[in-house]
Amino acid sequence: MQFDSFELSKIAGAFLSAFLVIVGFKVALEIAEHGKAPEKPGYVLPMPEATPAAAPAGGAAAPAAPTFDAKAVAEAAGAGNAPNGQKIFGKCQACHSIDPGGPNKVGPNLAGVVGRAKASHAGFNYSDAMKAKGGNWTLEDLAGFIHNPKGNVPGTKMLFPGIADPGDLGDLLAYLNSVK
Ligand code: HEC
Known part of the structure; x- marks a missing residue:
């Protein structure tokens, strides 16, 4: 028996249609399967956790910020790194001189401020609060x-946000304490 190209394409066509029928049947089966309510969804879309803003009124408050311990910082200042404190004092220099006998700027001269009476530097106009x-x-x-x-001093004229880091603050105090 001899196949010419026409025969061949007929055979190929037959195979192809058989294949299509099988695939089609399989797809139909799958559709039918999936039509049933799945017991467990394939995957769960991640749902955003309740945001703090959405927390019920009167619910848990935001975690308290770690409390600042001025006493511990003062004690640590004894072993503070004064040279590092001098660098941190760069943040204060726009408003304060610290050389003994130096001028008042936006803020009072700070030479010997440790142990000095508050709001006492000659020639500086302190706020009533200070x-x-x-x-x-x-x-x-x-x-x-x-x-x-x-x-700390509501109403102060010192417009400075503050030094947050206790370690930096301890070093700064060590420096202030070293300039008499
Ligand atoms: C933007 C300007 C400004 C900066 C920056 C600033 N201060 Fe002051 N500071 C002031 C002023 C103004 C006062 C006077 C406050 C008052 O009378 O209420 C003051 C007061 C003070 C006093 C009280 C002095 C006294 O004689 O009683 C201390 C201590 C002090 N500053 C330390 C610092 C240190 C340390 C820094 C840096 C970490 C700093 N300040 C940064 C403006 C500033």
């Missing part, structure tokens, strides 16, 4: 004030 503080600048009081000026 004048009302009273007492001498202890390391602990300085730590509290420099960490958060506005929070």
